[in-house]
Amino acid sequence: MSWTVKNLSLRFGDVNALTNVNMTITPGNIHAVIGGDGAGKSTLLKVLAGLDLHQTGQIHLPTPENIGFVPASGGIFGDLSVEENMEFVAQAYRLKNWKPRAKMLLKHCALDSFGDRISGQMSGGERRKLAGSMALLPKPGLVILDEVTTGVDPVSRMELWRLITRAASDGAAVVAAMTYLDEAERSATILLLHNGHVLASGRPQDIVAAIQGSIITQDTPTNRSLAWRRGRQWQQWDPNGTPDNTTSITLEDAAIVLELAQERAEERTQEGNPA
């Protein structure tokens, strides 16, 4: 059973937050949603979580009992202790015999000794791990995570990823908005958003392979508008170049090239249609 979104569109006033987004979400896989600020990642995830934002399109999703969601804003009740947060989720989802699973989830992210701790007083990473544990407690078929690892220390990130991959290996479909592209590379599929439009979607290696033109590595870029830093050197995109295998292209390179190509296309459109 897979979940689908077809021709999903959504406007906030005059702004197109999402335009004709299509997505297929399959159990047992992690699907990454990436894009810059304001790309529409959080909006898409809210729709997937079941919020009614007056969207249009066809959406085929599980019922609320089968969805776990960690919003970008936190996802925990700061005045409650770790244990009370888990208990609230258990009661809201009408779970029985939930304590062993709660204990296991908290142990996997090193929060098992935090039972009485007020969650609002914990560090950012600890709060995100708790939010992740809360989302996974009801064993949802669809797990939706909005930048769950953003701003989290490397150890906590690793623990969170352990939770996420375990949920996927147990059969859950995971959709996660991400800011770290090294994390996105581990996903089964990627959806790259730009101003609410889908720039690319598919397997990470397919997105990288589909890049038009070539990317060359230089000490000093010859065209700064098409160049970006990579370590001590520069990567520069040549839209008319012939792809070669000498430069290793990462997902980050591919995402940057796709955004540059989109910006160039928008500029050409504006030049062709002066206001």
Add this chain to the structure above:
Amino acid sequence: MQAMIVKEFRQMRRDRRTVALMAGLPLLLLIVFGYAARFDVTEIDTALLGPGAVEMATTLDPVFNVVTVNELAGADVGQDLLRNSEAGVVFVHTDSGQSMLIDGTELFMAQSALRRVPPGFQPNLLFNPNLDTAKVMVPALIGLVLLFIGTVITSLGVVREREQGTLEQLAVMPLRAVDVIVGKIAPYFVVALLDITIVTLAGLWLFDVPFKGSFPMFALFSLTFIFVVLGLGVAISTVSKSQSEAIQLAIMLLLPQIMLSGMIFPLESMSAEVRWIGYFLPLTWFVIGARGILLKGTDPATLLFPLGILVLMAIVVFGIAVFRFHRDIAPKRSSNPTSPVSAAAVES
């Protein structure tokens, strides 16, 4: 320093509610309270009873506004008129003597009447013979405490949830909208019930406030008033984006209730330009009911009107608050996530 001042002015300019508070509110308060804050009562509803009643009407000080004249009635009827707030002062003129009955629960009115006792009349203060301020204030303070709990604490509780973004979390959980709304408000209802019990018992015990009237009627007044104030709290939370905004709004709602409800200044002494505001404030009607029940043992039938007004306010305020909460605050879940959503709109 210049940079700081410019930054501060820019921030202030964009915070329209604060600008309104700083510029408009002082002027409004000055005008409203200037008209309201009067200690001398210049018009006292008066009843004249007994065979000499008509004759007496021509000899009284103009401050006594005669509303009832009954030549057949005696002192017993006079007490009932005061108990049911149908008059503030009753003159009884019978063959056996003359007496002046004054409602002691209306402090400023009673003091004004005492300064104008006609010759030959012996003043008799009823319900509060020593004109004890505490006894008059405690019933009103019960209402004020409830008002504070209901508006400030409830609105902060809801706005905090909104600020933390956890309302979205609640919306995607398998909870019904009614679960979220009732679950959010019910604890404050219980706290308000506890508060009213504690404050009333403390008032009776510490200040020797009597409880002369009907307990069921007092319970009805309290429950209805709690619904009104909880509704105000939720309504504030629906228009406040932050806790500081909620506090600002709550203060703007609390101040007029303290000044214009008759809790401190008698409604009768306020000029007509602001007195009408008092009749739109829930505390006004709670104070009438609580003072009547506790201090005077007012007939429950007489209190049906103020209770009815409070019930009407509760229905309107609570209804609007829940509607706005449902519409503006509680994020909505797609009605049926497994079915097409407005597919036609896309196709068009």
